[in-house]
Structures are given as structure tokens and as C-alpha cells.
Amino acid sequence: VNGALVRVGWRHAGRRHKLGMVLAYVVLVPGALLFVAPFAWMLSASFQPLGDIFSWPPQWIPKDPTVDGYKTFLGLGETTGAGTEAENPWRWFVNSAFVASSVTALQLFFNSLAAYVFAKRQFPGRDLIFLGFLATMMVPGQVTLIPNYIVLKHIPLFGGNDIFGQGGHGWLDSYYGLILPGAVSAFGIFLLRQYMMSIPDELLDAARIDGASEFRIYSRIVLPLTGPALAATAIFTFTYTWEDFFWPLIIISSPDHYTAPLGLALYVVKNRTAWDVLLPGSVIATLPMIIVFLIFQRRFIQGISLSGLKG
């Protein structure tokens, strides 16, 4: 599966009819324009003053381009009245970046460790535990939502809680609460395990004979050979966490802990007219995703086919 996609189509070269290609352009190019239009409008409007955003007909090219919206959003320059309960919106992005990176790093480590023992070790209870992980892959997050909220609330000795987990808010409204429940993923373990199964046992046995410790075998032999699958899961985890909205919405209450999607969504619900600030914010929240995607495009798409075809 690896890399196949990049070569898509070229092997058919010259075999298809010209007609098909003409049809493709006639349909695909206008379609692509429709797909890009909302982005183009978002980008253009983010440089327009509020009055121009509310203009009829809509302007595709800013008449008086301005970066005031960006400045306001990032807390530079003077604030233009509407909706400034978000005092430091730039923190949303720092929070998102921190949370998404932490979750990704923890997941890579924990998932790969678990995947390694599931794929390459034999010990009592292995298959039972693995089945347990698999069986819960389909559980929708809403089922565990309320219990997890309560668990976080009662973590002892955090957030004003006593040793019995009473009295405070525990890990609610904290980075711990955003990061730890997502620090391991059954799907990630499954994907990595499937990939590690294809590493020949002889390689590991040879290292054992040479006296390599199990951790060394995991870190020096298995991990490097799992590169593409690790990269794919890392990209997925990062983007998923970056744009996750539901969980932060439930557990985060103070604006200083907002992630970018949460901050933006609450902003749009509360300030129905502050589009001049909201749109620059949307652009800033989107850019990291698009950059990550453009840089890792091949891996991204490989990852989808990896999970899609094996999963």
C-alpha cells in the first residue's frame, strides 16, 4: 500500500480515451473552484473591515485591506469594542499547540509500547487484553463522556481536591484533563500492531542472542521499522487533537485554557456580529493544519490508505 497512491494513475497513461480526460477537466476544475471558494472568501474577508464584510454585493477583493482584525485577535493594538472577553486569544493557539503536541508524543510512546508487546511478545493474558482494546474501538465518545468528566473532577490532590478527591475541581479545566484521557488510543495500538506484525521475528531473535535488552529491541529495531505507521498515526493524532471540540467544550471553563476551536466556537456563539475578529481567528486556526498537511501530504494520504485498507 505504501506509496502506491503517489503513483496513482500514471500507470494507466495512454490507455484511456481523450474523452474521459476532457470530461474530467470539465467537471473537476469547476468543482475544485467550488471547494476552494469558502477558503478564498474567508481569507479575503479576514482582511476587510467590518463594514466591508457586511457589504452587498459581497467583495471578493478587499477594497481597503486591513490587518486590524488580526491585530485585535492577537491582542495587539487597540481592541475594537465588540467581544473582547477573549483577552488573550493568542493563548488559544499556544494551548492547542501544547495539548496537541503532548497528546501526540504520549500516544506515540504508549501506543507503540503496547503495540510492540501485542505484536512481538508472548505472555499470559495477551490476547485477552488485546481483544479488550479492540472491543472498545467502536464505543462512541459520548458514552464515556460523563464518567470521565466525573473521574477528572475527583482526581485527588489536584485542583483543590483533598486526598479523597473531594472539594475542588480536580483535573477539570486543566491541561491534564485535556491531555491524559487522550494519551492512549485503541485504534492507534491496533494500527501499529498490524504494522509491527510484518517485522520478521528472526531480526528480533538475532538481537536477543546478541544480548540486546527488550527495551533496546523495541527502541532500536522495532520503532525504526515502524516509521511510516508511526508518522501516519502522529499526523492523525495531532490534527485530531488540534481540531477536537467536544471534549474541551465539556471540561474547560476558563478562557486561559481554551483551545483554538473552543475559543472560536464560543466566540461565534456569543458575539454574533464580530466577524472582523472571528475570520482572522479562523484563518490563524486553519493555517497550521494546512501547513502540516502540505508538508506531510504523502504520509497523510498513505496513512489514510493504511488505516482504510487494513482497518
Place this chain on the structure above:
Amino acid sequence: VATVDGRRAPAEDARPVQPRTSGHISTEPPTRKHRRGIGWRMRRNWDAYLYLAPGLLLFSVFTVFALGFAFYLTFHEWNIIEPDRPFIGLENYRDMLEDERFRRSVYNTMYFTGASVPLTMLIGLGVALLLNQPLRGRGILRTLYFLPVVTPFVVVAIVWKWLYNGDFGLFNYYLLKTHLIDEPLLWLADKNLAMPAVILMSVWGGVGFSMVVYLAGLQSIPEELYDAAKVDGAGAFARLRYVTIPMLRPTTLFLLVMGIIGSFQVFTQIFVMTSGGPVDRTTTMVFYIYEAAFKFYEMGYASTLAYVLFAMLFVFTLIQLRLYRRTNT
């Protein structure tokens, strides 16, 4: 599993028992006939459990315990603030059956899923088929169709909320300009248009994903099948009908299952664009669960709704897998 080959024997002799480093290989001397006891094997592989520990701990708390506790809550009434949660038997389930809003939310969720999943898959397949040719610029086209997938969903919802704006939105502007409509439409505030509007936006956001998965599926079809079909005189349409579509069946199943699971949980669009309105026309199951739990603080009832959602997804997935297996054999 113990592959006792010539190379290993000397090493074994040199270091007879190495509990810390032996995982996969059984280092039992070849003469021993009986399997060792389970306790011995557990002690010997203690480090495997250690590697599993972080994942297992988090998993036990945030999934296993949570599942059990949520199930327990479905038989109780609890507003989260008060310490006592009285046992009320099946009251929550009974309430649910008579709850008009719940019925509405199930209907809305079905409506959303029934429209958005097939549309997303069909358009994704169409784009993939057209893109699966040696076109100039296909990389760019593929990227453009995929962009919405990598855009945070909250942002997509915000931008589309503006596009649907009744007074200044682009939709109304172009529809009025081309005289397709005479009066501006209210889109998200219109009780018959709100759900279709949310669906259209979601399809836009999801086509790129189906396209990429279908492209990967198309790649796995052997060229020989097409050659053979051509020899048999099959035209382009016949090849699509009898080769491509059947060969894409696993891909289609995957997208269908993932699509249904995902769209049963639709929430972000609803929260940002409509808040469930107008008059509950876009209140989906997850939005209702969210409201029950964190607006009305009915934790027991919300857990019951969540379990019902889970059960529905479970049954749907089983049926699809069953159908798939039957038609495949």
C-alpha cells in the same frame, strides 16, 4: 514458537536463564517436555506487562471503568451536584420512549446520516474516478478537494454560517443574481432548510476523505482485470459496472461504516451553526445528549441516551458486516 535452531543452542548454554531479555523466544532447554506454569511465564515476562502498564491504566480508567459507570448511571437519577443518586430502575429508559425531543433527535440523526453519508461517498467516488487518470495537475486538484478535510471543523462551520447568512451571505447573493430564487432564503433559520444546509456543508467537508480512500482502492485493482474485460468486449461503462464497482466493495464498506459512525455523532456543526434550532429541527442525538448532561444536568438520562446511541451504532455495524459477508460469499 520456540524455533530451536543450531545457532541458538550455544547462546542458550552460555547464558542458561535470562528472564529479563527473553520474550518471544522460549529459552527452555530442549530436554524439558512440559510447559511451565502460568505464574512462571508471567514472572518471566514481567517487562511486557510493564510496557503495557501506561496504556492499560489509562484504558482501564477512561474506557472500562467509564463504560461501567455510565451503565450504572442509566438506572439512577443524578444532577451531578448533589451527592446522592437515587436508584430509579428503568425510569430513564421509560422516559426516553415517551420523550418527544428524543424521537425528534433520532429522526434528525437518521435524516442527516441518510443524506450526508451516501452523498459524500458518491461524490467522492466520482471525483476519484475522474482523478484516477493521467491528468495534468491532478496533484493540485486532489489537494484542493482534500483541503476541507484538514480544516478544523469549527472553522468550516463558522465560515459556512456566514455563507448561509440571510442578509449578506454568498449563497443568497448568487442565487438571487442568477434568479434561481426571488426572495432571500433564511437557510439556517428556516425549519425546512436548516438540516439540508447543515448536510450540504458536511458533504463539502467530507468528500475529500472518501475521494482519497477511493483512490487508494482504485489503485489496488489489478490492471489485468480491465484488460480481460476489454478482450471480452466490455465498454467503459461495463468495466465500471462489472469490474471497478465490485472490486471497490471493501473500500465502500469501510467508508460506509466509518461514515455512519461519524455522522451519528454529528455535533460541532450543530453547536456552531444552529444550536439545534430552529424548533429542534437540527437537534441531533449527540446534541441532545450534550444538552441533557451539561444544560439540564440530568446525568442519568444523558447516559441512557448515550448508551442507546452506542447500541444503535453497534447494531448498524453488525448488520453491515453481516450483509457484506453474505454478499461476498
